[in-house]
Amino acid sequence: MFALENLKEDMRMKKWMYDCVLETPATAEAMFKNKEALVGKLVDLFLAKDYKKIVMVASGSSYNIANCSKYAIQTYLGVKVDLINSVTYAKYDYQFHENALVICMSQSGKSTNTIEAVIKAKECGNDVVAISMVPNSPITRYCDTVLEYGSYGPGDDVFVCRGVPTSTLYFILFALEAGVKKGVYPKDSYKKRMKEIETIVHEMPRIREKIDGWYDANKEELWSMKRAMTVGIGPSFGPAIEGALKMEETIGIPSNVYETEEFLHGPVYEIKKDNAVFLLDMDDKMHDRVMMIYEGLHQLTDRVYLITRHPGNSDKRVMTIDVDTCSLLLPMLFVMPFQILSSRVCDDCRINAITVYNYRFSQAIKTKAN
Structure with missing residues (x-):
């Protein structure tokens, strides 16, 4: 196919x-x-x-x-x-x-x-x-x-x-x-x-094209990120933790993942205007709370990116993954925005976070078997 x-x-x-x-x-x-x-x-x-x-x-x-x-x-x-x-x-x-x-x-x-x-x-x-x-x-x-x-x-x-x-x-x-x-x-x-x-499998190419459009609409902000925070809970925590890892190991910026409610107990106090926050809104259980946090975060930074399954928000920073399935299946799609933005930021800005120093470190501190 x-x-x-x-x-x-x-x-x-x-x-x-x-x-x-x-x-x-x-x-x-x-x-x-x-x-x-x-x-x-x-x-x-x-x-x-x-x-x-x-x-x-x-x-x-x-x-x-x-x-x-x-x-x-x-x-x-x-x-x-x-x-x-x-x-x-x-x-x-x-x-x-x-x-x-x-x-x-x-x-x-x-x-x-x-x-x-x-x-x-x-x-x-x-x-x-x-x-x-x-x-x-x-x-x-x-x-x-x-x-x-x-x-x-x-x-x-x-x-x-x-x-x-x-x-x-x-x-x-x-x-x-x-x-x-x-x-x-x-x-x-x-x-x-x-x-x-x-x-989900059939829709992957369409969702990729939507993510490309979302990236293009926000790329100048994404190029200048100094700090990223990803926020998820339950089934959305997996894409959130992978998203933070992707941005760290490719773009080379500090990136941390937080459970949605724990994010409010300290981490929000460090947010600066040039920080980016990625909120994942995957299921109905936490939707209202996530949207409350989404609205409130604009008091701290304009760079609030919402990745959601719920349609209706036309803000350019909102990426809607409009595939109507059980939310437990959606991590397969919700990880894609982080993969694509990491890849394209590196391409557009000619970034390679892996330097000769990283290589030397990896040789000294072995993590892979031969």
Whole structure:
């Protein structure tokens, strides 16, 4: 259905974040069409025992993927989900996970922290699954059960721009398939969610074009950001935390993520006029409160950007993701504005936050296995 579009003339010839955003719909569509085979092994593993909990162990964007999919898994599968950073799990938080399936996540399969977590989970006697994007990655040497997301493709996945939405899709598909087979999620709701996933994948190119227009309307402000704050809660916290990471590691500006209500308990006091605040408005539970915060923030800065599923606001800083689906599926779309603005700010301003000093640091402080 989707063919990879030609890159825009003003994009770099070398593969870059925007290219990976362009690849995402085709990758997601292929994953969806092959969903039973793709997630079947993880479904079988989960259903083989009466697990009371899933522990998702990861770092970086993999941890953000876990945040993007947590509430979908809990809702569709009816099981508690804990999220733990890899080194925190390996050193401190490896206890009290009886009757849990531990899923250790690494996009490249090279994360030394996540490999250490796999080893610790095995030592503790937990059932552990390692999952990555890349076949035959280093993590496969440390875990008996290794799965792949099904999103691997030629060339780099630059800053995991293809991997975040598609890996989130993987876990959503897993939860739906396992939930309906276990009998905890109704078949009619399962069918509705699957139709909605098809809609999301189909709408990705249109939403990308809308985001490009939103970026173009605000690009001069975005070029001059000195500080960024992303704000989300529940299912929107995953895109918010990934958004902060993207702006930090690409544009090179200070960026922090906050839970929506906690944002009001201190962080708002540091906001300056040249700071940018990105508010995520994804579901109905927090909509009224988010809009109250949105209006109030204009007392502190004009640079208040609202990413919302609710139509009706024509302000140029508002990006409306007008796809009518279950809100638990929307992290796949809500992460896109941050991927695109980070890619295009870097292109337009000729920014590369990774310097020779960063390279030297990464060589001295190893985080990836060979």
